[in-house]
Amino acid sequence: MSHLSRTLPMKRAAHVYLVRDGHLLLVEERMDDGSIFYGLPGGKALPGETLGDAAVRQVLVETGLTVTDLMFVSLLEGELLTGTRNECYALFGRFTATFHGEIDPTDPEVVGVKWVPFAQVESLVRYGPPPEVEERNPLIWVPTRDFVQGQPRAYYPI
Structure with a gap:
């Protein structure tokens, strides 16, 4: 099979930079390990969303x-996790937004929500195994690094 005829599943996701007083809102989730x-x-967009x-x-x-x-802040686009069972073509949008309400997560996977000073955001990122976890791919965090440094780009090819 030639490379051109290979069809990858599409993964579309959207994340939001919520900012308050030099802090970025991050969610804490417990991984399988x-x-x-x-x-x-x-997170992931549903079909048709x-x-x-x-x-x-x-x-x-x-x-x-x-x-x-x-x-709109930026878009990451390209092949991700090539060669793994989770390989996909990724379209990941990043946005900022106005927000209101109280912190009250209802997602059972979320164990905490934390306002993190811009200077500490990168120190919380964990890279590495398992390779199927795209969130641990350093490329995914480049736009966030640029955002907290005040230099976001509109487009990030993966």
Whole structure:
């Protein structure tokens, strides 16, 4: 089979940079191996759902906050996890937004929600195994690093 005829499943996801007083809101999730993973609120889009609608829905479930006035920040696009059982073509949108409400996650996988100073965000990121976990791919965190440094780009080819 030639490379051109290979069809990859599409993974579409949206995450939101929620900012308050130089802090970024991160969610804490427990991974299968018991470790704590810090990530941006957001997640996979459902079939037929826009990235914007996915962002609003996922942030509400993961944090309890209602987001409005989504502003596009960046898009990551490209093949991810090539050669693993989870290989896919990724379209990951990043947004900022206005938000209101109280922190009250209803997602059972979320064990905490934390405002983290910009300077500490990168120190919480864990890279490495298992390789199927795309959130631990360093490329996924480059846009966040750029965002907290005040230098986001609009497009990140993976």
